[in-house]
Amino acid sequence: MIIYLNGEFVPKEEAKVSVFDHGLLYGDGVFEGIRAYNGRVFRLGEHLDRLYDSAKTIDLNIGMSKEDMAEATLETLRRNELKDAYIRLVVTRGVGDLGLDPRKCDKPTIFIIATGWGAMYGDLYEKGLTAVTVSVRRNPADALPPNVKSLNYLNNILAKIEANYKGGDEAIFFDTNGYVAEGSGDNIFVVKNGTIFTPHTLNNLRGITRLVLLEIAGEMGIPVREQNLGYFDLYSADEVLVTGSAAEIAPVTKIDGRSIGSGRPGPVAAQLVAAFRTKTSEEGTEIYQ
Numbered sequence: 001m002i003i004y005l006n007g008e009f010v011p012k013e014e015a016k017v018s019v020f021d022h023g024l025l026y027g028d029g030v031f032e033g034i035r036a037y038n039g040r041v042f043r044l045g046e047h048l049d050r051l052y053d054s055a056k057t058i059d060l061n062i063g064m065s066k067e068d069m070a071e072a073t074l075e076t077l078r079r080n081e082l083k084d085a086y087i088r089l090v091v092t093r094g095v096g097d098l099g100l101d102p103r104k105c106d107k108p109t110i111f112i113i114a115t116g117w118g119a120m121y122g123d124l125y126e127k128g129l130t131a132v133t134v135s136v137r138r139n140p141a142d143a144l145p146p147n148v149k150s151l152n153y154l155n156n157i158l159a160k161i162e163a164n165y166k167g168g169d170e171a172i173f174f175d176t177n178g179y180v181a182e183g184s185g186d187n188i189f190v191v192k193n194g195t196i197f198t199p200h201t202l203n204n205l206r207g208i209t210r211l212v213l214l215e216i217a218g219e220m221g222i223p224v225r226e227q228n229l230g231y232f233d234l235y236s237a238d239e240v241l242v243t244g245s246a247a248e249i250a251p252v253t254k255i256d257g258r259s260i261g262s263g264r265p266g267p268v269a270a271q272l273v274a275a276f277r278t279k280t281s282e283e284g285t286e287i288y289q
């Protein structure tokens with residue numbers, strides 16, 4: 001496996017970062033998780049826009065153009081001879097001292113990993129996921145905006161740990177106002193009487209797959225409403241879905257022990273998944289021109 005690290009392509013064994021890197025010491029940095037399908041990187045431009053916007057928000061100067069970052073991403077895929085892949089793009093504050101002051105970090109650490117990772121939830125796409133609501137709340141936007149895809153994922157990890165103890169495949173976060181926010185690594189949607197509902201994006205990550213789902217719903221004429229949701233909306237839904245670059249579109253058929261709708265993946269999920277498959281196999285930035 002070949003890794004892009006600070007302008008070079010190196011074998012995995014040589015891809016090492018310092019113990020003084022603030023990405024490691026403080027979770028100070030940003031990242032993206034991207035997929036490539038059928039020789040094309042899906043929504044690369046949107047992922048790079050979000051990476052640079054996240055970096056801007058935490059005052060991290062990536063010091064490399066988006067065009068060069070796109071090329072480094074494509075070249076990492078080429079060096080690993082991948083056509084279908086999961087790509088992890090990471091930019092940390094870089095090496096500093098043991099204090100947290102970012103001014104001590106001269107330049108960011110940038111690395112790109114590309115692997116041939118398949119379906120994240122295995123056979124659960126057919127059966128549906130079991131989700132649990134968790135007591136840990138999503139970071140409030142006035143503390144650490146969930147819109148920043150930062151390396152500080154401890155909030156999400158605490159939710160995941162709680163879900164693991166409760167026997168859930170995925171955690172569902174509420175925000176500090178008691179509204180549904182998102183999953184530990186995906187956005188959430190409720191289908192009720194033919195309409196798709198999803199939370200506004202202040203209490204969650206502005207998922208790129210979320211936007212793709214909204215786009216598909218628009219093309220199919222399925223009405224969509226962005227609004228606050230609570231327990232009631234989850235438990236009484238006809239269908240619940242989660243979306244993410246890693247998770248793709250996954251139906252949730254059980255929440256906190258209650259069956260959702262018929263207890264099996266529903267017809268709206270099936271339609272959306274089929275359209276998503278078509279989109280991902282036909283669109284994207286060509287890796288091998």
Ligand code: PMP
Nearest residue numbers: 185186187205207208209244245
């Ligand atoms: N929310 C969180 C917390 C996530 O980590 C992710 C996936 N990285 C998402 C939502 C989904 O975002 P996307 O569709 O852009 O992958």
